[in-house]
Amino acid sequence: MRAIAYSETGPSSVLQLVDRDIPQPGPGEVRVRIVVSGVNPTDWKARAGARAGRPAPFPEVVPNQDGAGVVDAVGDGVTGVAVGDRVWMFLAAHGRPTGTAQEFTVVPESRVVKLPDAAGFELGASLGVPAMTAHRALTVHEVGPTRLGPGALEGRTVLVAGGAGAVGHAAIQLARWAGAQVITTISSPEKAALATAAGAHHVVNYRADDAARAIRAVAPDGVDQVVEVSPARNAALNAKVIANHGSVSVYATDGGAEMTLDVRHHFSLNARYQFLLLYTVGDAALAAAADDVTRAVDDGALPVGEEAGLPLTRFPLERTAEAHDAVEAGTVGKVLIDVGSEAADITG
Known part of the structure; x- marks a missing residue:
């Protein structure tokens, strides 16, 4: 699978397009095929680090906390979502080496939320941190x-x-x-x-x-x-x-x-x-926010796009560095990365 990764902190040029094996979910984990990845200021700041050239927190890091896609596999004990469910994710890379800037990602079940049927993946990827x-x-x-x-x-x-x-x-x-x-x-x-x-x-x-x-x-x-x-x-x-x-x-x-x-x-x-x-807000506050935000999405209260007050700027996966630069430069609205399609069948 294609992924964007870095091994040391620094400018967006440390981000590289690499080919990696598709990860397997462990107990309590969910594998999601990413359709859209969202970029937030926290993503480029984590990548930049306190000083360029320092080692990343893991030998290799895939950035971006937010995203949306389709559940592709589940580990033992997962009951809240099933293969084929459309979902949005939050804090995908928090305390973990891999986020959503890749074709597949594995996250704890607690960070995966069902996406209402009427909501597009661009909306799902715009939730999370904001x-x-x-x-x-x-x-x-x-x-x-x-x-x-x-x-x-x-x-x-x-x-x-x-x-x-x-x-x-x-x-x-x-x-x-x-x-x-x-x-x-x-x-x-x-x-x-x-x-x-x-x-x-x-x-x-x-x-x-x-x-x-x-x-x-x-x-x-x-x-x-x-x-x-x-x-x-x-x-x-x-x-x-x-x-x-x-x-x-x-x-x-x-x-x-x-x-x-x-x-x-x-x-x-x-x-x-x-x-x-x-x-650091705590699991209870995160769970409450995920529930209420999803309810608001289901009510049609959180639309995105310029007509809803949040212009979308989109990049393909291989231009993730440009997406990070756009957020760092203060691009108005939301910056998204198109990773795959809803019906994609990626087996590499």
């Missing part, structure tokens, strides 16, 4: 909810920072599906159009508008929850718009790794900052 991160960000408020579904966020106002990004896009869609009023900040008219297409009720251009005043005009009592991509850059804005008992969910450090907070002001508001990392 949608599950967004789910966690929306379920850590002091008074819940801990699960999402229609009506779960009814009566709440959610502010999504960077609504044109992949996590921001999913957060808008999930919050809207759960009944929240959704405000998002963006940096250009083009990104405003994408955030609106995703379902945001109100869009604020933080470069052109008085963002705090515009947000307060929509939410006079403040916003209940903030999904935050750039805590250092947005700390002052969040302080101006957060409601009493409001929460700020931080899932990235865009714009800097350190922030300054007015402690007295946040005391007075009983405000909460919740930091989250999908890799």
Whole structure:
């Protein structure tokens, strides 16, 4: 089978197209024939490492955490999926040497989720890190909810920072599906159009508008929850718009790794900052996110594509390095790698 692999960290040029044997699933494992692989910032950052030229965490690594495909084989004890099931995957390469940038991958059953019949593989490969991160960000408020579904966020106002990004896009869609009023900040008219297409009720251009005043005009009592991509850059804005008992969910450090907070002001508001990392959030939170995200997909609440606010940029497997470069360069939307076809019969 064809696979993309690297043996040392560094620029995208360390990624090589190789031929490898098809792996066999062990007990509790599932083999999936990959149709589409999704690329996230975490994928190129893991490949780049802290310094170029250092050994990879395994003798050979196949990158990419997310993907979608068809179950090809199952190991002993697997009961949740069967051969022929269409599935999406998350954290495929976490703690393991091989991810989804290959024709077949083996993952624990817990990281494989049935893909609703109406959903395409491009949607399945776009879930994983973005949608599950967004789910966690929306379920850590002091008074819940801990699960999402229609009506779960009814009566709440959610502010999504960077609504044109992949996590921001999913957060808008999930919050809207759960009944929240959704405000998002963006940096250009083009990104405003994408955030609106995703379902945001109100869009604020933080470069052109008085963002705090515009947000307060929509939410006079403040916003209940903030999904935050750039805590250092947005700390002052969040302080101006957060409601009493409001929460700020931080899932990235865009714009800097350190922030300054007015402690007295946040005391007075009983405000909460919740930091989250999908890799260490715990199995219960991952399982809850997978269930709720799949339900949202089944309800048609998480579409992708430019008309849904998330443009797709696609590459073939042999151009995985270009796909990583595109994500690193900040390509708007979602970057996908087309690995195989749904009906493919690969036996090499």
